[in-house]
Amino acid sequence: MAAEPGLRIGISGAPASTLRSGSHHAVARCRALGIDALEMAWVHSVTLTEAAGRRVRAAAAAHDVALSVHAPYYINLNSAEPDKRADSIARIVRAGQAAAWAGARNVVLHLAWYHADAPAEVLNRVADGLAEASARLASLGVVVGRDVVLRPEVMGRRSQFGDLDEVLALCRRVSGTAPCIDIAHLHARTGGWNAPAAFDALWDTVVGALGPAALDDVHVHISGIAYGPEGEKKHLPFGEADLDYRGFLASLHARGARGLVIVESPAREDDVLLLMDAWAGLAGSTEADG
Numbered sequence: 001m002a003a004e005p006g007l008r009i010g011i012s013g014a015p016a017s018t019l020r021s022g023s024h025h026a027v028a029r030c031r032a033l034g035i036d037a038l039e040m041a042w043v044h045s046v047t048l049t050e051a052a053g054r055r056v057r058a059a060a061a062a063h064d065v066a067l068s069v070h071a072p073y074y075i076n077l078n079s080a081e082p083d084k085r086a087d088s089i090a091r092i093v094r095a096g097q098a099a100a101w102a103g104a105r106n107v108v109l110h111l112a113w114y115h116a117d118a119p120a121e122v123l124n125r126v127a128d129g130l131a132e133a134s135a136r137l138a139s140l141g142v143v144v145g146r147d148v149v150l151r152p153e154v155m156g157r158r159s160q161f162g163d164l165d166e167v168l169a170l171c172r173r174v175s176g177t178a179p180c181i182d183i184a185h186l187h188a189r190t191g192g193w194n195a196p197a198a199f200d201a202l203w204d205t206v207v208g209a210l211g212p213a214a215l216d217d218v219h220v221h222i223s224g225i226a227y228g229p230e231g232e233k234k235h236l237p238f239g240e241a242d243l244d245y246r247g248f249l250a251s252l253h254a255r256g257a258r259g260l261v262i263v264e265s266p267a268r269e270d271d272v273l274l275l276m277d278a279w280a281g282l283a284g285s286t287e288a289d290g
């Protein structure tokens, strides 16, 4: 068995080789491939019913596949239009409620665009919106921080709210939240964060902001990525990009991090298995040493 049962590597969206639609089938396919986690990509809308959620929850338990959710992209808590801001909060609430039905603990969120606004002001609006979504979920019986954890994502484009410091500041302010560290986005946004010393600094920064327990419950996104002066252009397979994914995994291993690492590569399960191999190599080297 894996030497590090506390860190699971998973796939974003159903494996390409899943024959039937429905997340419970995707869960079964993950297990057949040896993949330990699935992030359901509800990136256009949330359509899961409570009954379907129960099927997904049962499949995940039967196959021992950890679940998370990526909420719809169409969320902008900094919209100047009140309707769009209200719709954004409603989308977070729907994603959170459906995640709770399915037994998916982490709900990953893209939260806002800056437009022409000062970043500090955007942070305030995003924090208010997230707190409102959290209160609405509580009124539906879903306790944020207990039933689901809302995960603001580190974003790849410079026009998007969510650099590392903003995400950490937000997580300090709104209870029941924790970061989704997308290392490809972080790299693309800045051009940096792509060497062992930088990965060390990343975890030091996270621990500095949120305390050492943050490493007992990480949520990470990883893939290759193409980028330019504005940041992210598109995700790439690991083999076609410059991200030092091995060095990054080594930094997680060195810290004894636990939680989920979700692969967002367009090479799908091929790259998940590549990453799992690299991780098994690190775990194996520890066993040999020890």
Ligand SMILES: [Zn+2]
Pocket (backbone or CB within 6 Å): 070, 108, 110, 153
């Ligand atoms: Zn995302």
Ligand SMILES: [Zn+2]
Pocket (backbone or CB within 6 Å): 153, 182, 185, 221, 222, 264
């Ligand atoms: Zn991501």
